[in-house]
Amino acid sequence: MKSAVEIQSLVKTYNNFKLGPLDLTVEEGMVVALLGSNGSGKSTLLQTIMKLKNHDYGNVKVLGMDINEHEVQVKERIGYAGGGLYGAFNQLTVDGLAELVGHWYTNWDQAYYERLINRYDINRKEKFAHCSMGTKKKVEFILAMAHHPKLLLLDEPTANVDMISQQRMREDLSLFMADDQHTIVMATHLQEEVKQLCDYICLLDNGQIKDMFEKDEVQYRWARIWLSHFPDLLKDDGRVWQIEESPVQIVTNQLSELEKELQQQQIEIIHVKHLDLHEIMEYILQL
Numbered sequence: 001m002k003s004a005v006e007i008q009s010l011v012k013t014y015n016n017f018k019l020g021p022l023d024l025t026v027e028e029g030m031v032v033a034l035l036g037s038n039g040s041g042k043s044t045l046l047q048t049i050m051k052l053k054n055h056d057y058g059n060v061k062v063l064g065m066d067i068n069e070h071e072v073q074v075k076e077r078i079g080y081a082g083g084g085l086y087g088a089f090n091q092l093t094v095d096g097l098a099e100l101v102g103h104w105y106t107n108w109d110q111a112y113y114e115r116l117i118n119r120y121d122i123n124r125k126e127k128f129a130h131c132s133m134g135t136k137k138k139v140e141f142i143l144a145m146a147h148h149p150k151l152l153l154l155d156e157p158t159a160n161v162d163m164i165s166q167q168r169m170r171e172d173l174s175l176f177m178a179d180d181q182h183t184i185v186m187a188t189h190l191q192e193e194v195k196q197l198c199d200y201i202c203l204l205d206n207g208q209i210k211d212m213f214e215k216d217e218v219q220y221r222w223a224r225i226w227l228s229h230f231p232d233l234l235k236d237d238g239r240v241w242q243i244e245e246s247p248v249q250i251v252t253n254q255l256s257e258l259e260k261e262l263q264q265q266q267i268e269i270i271h272v273k274h275l276d277l278h279e280i281m282e283y284i285l286q287l
């Protein structure tokens with residue numbers, strides 16, 4: 001499988017913040033959610049991959065090309081929807097902006113742009129500066145999609161977007177992923193988005209990648225188990241993340257392993273409940 005994004009030893013510093021050093025590989029055909037609290041570095045990472053911000057150290061390759069050596073070819077293949085890209089042009093109407101952006105891309109598809117404008121019920125004559133926050137998000141999304149990129153970098157694409165449009169965006173993203181050479185990296189705070197769209201979760205914490213895991217696998221492994229009595233053997237076990245005594249219950253990130261061991265020790269499992277993604281993330285981020 002080819003890499004859509006390959007990052008090695010990346011460092012980007014601001015006065016009071018340092019992203020990295022971090023390594024990250026995203027395979028073609030994957031949807032990766034960047035999760036992390038406010039200020040953890042998600043937007044900075046996306047902007048660095050898009051080369052809207054220059055990094056201090058490290059290498060960033062997109063679709064096999066170094067972003068410093070092949071900036072134009074790389075940008076041609078990325079659809080970026082995140083704040084700030086159109087700030088300098090926000091006195092243009094939506095159509096005016098599309099005309100400008102359309103010139104940047106050899107693959108610009110005016111018919112597809114028009115379909116999306118209608119689908120999301122956008123007033124194409126409105127100045128971008130006057131669009132509501134949600135409408136701006138939808139316009140950014142449409143402009144990112146309309147040149148048929150290979151890689152989508154999306155920074156909270158559905159924030160402030162109405163529910164029907166959110167659902168349509170998820171449908172359009174699922175359709176985009178029908179091509180197995182397509183890839184999405186998206187920053188999000190929405191569990192629903194992660195559940196519906198993402199294959200992998202990359203957890204950022206204070207500029208560092210804390211963990212990266214396959215969504216389905218992690219949800220299968222993490223569970224709360226209610227037990228007939230507490231097995232002393234599990235007291236200092238790294239697979240046990242929380243213990244409560246009344247009623248006896250543990251939280252583990254290795255469900256099937258522990259189930260077998262508990263059975264061997266003849267400890268009755270009364271009930272097993274898989275954790276929600278947000279609960280899993282809370283445990284991991286507390287590490």
Ligand SMILES: Nc1ncnc2c1ncn2[C@@H]1O[C@H](COP(=O)(O)OP(=O)(O)OP(=O)(O)O)[C@@H](O)[C@H]1O
Nearest residue numbers: 014015016017036037038039040041042043044045
């Ligand atoms: N242009 C800048 N100059 C100085 N510091 C910046 C700049 N842009 C971002 N930062 C700082 O970098 C850190 C990471 O910001 P970033 O926007 O990447 O976080 P985030 O994870 O996307 O947050 P959120 O979830 O709130 O969108 C923050 O501390 C922010 O203040």
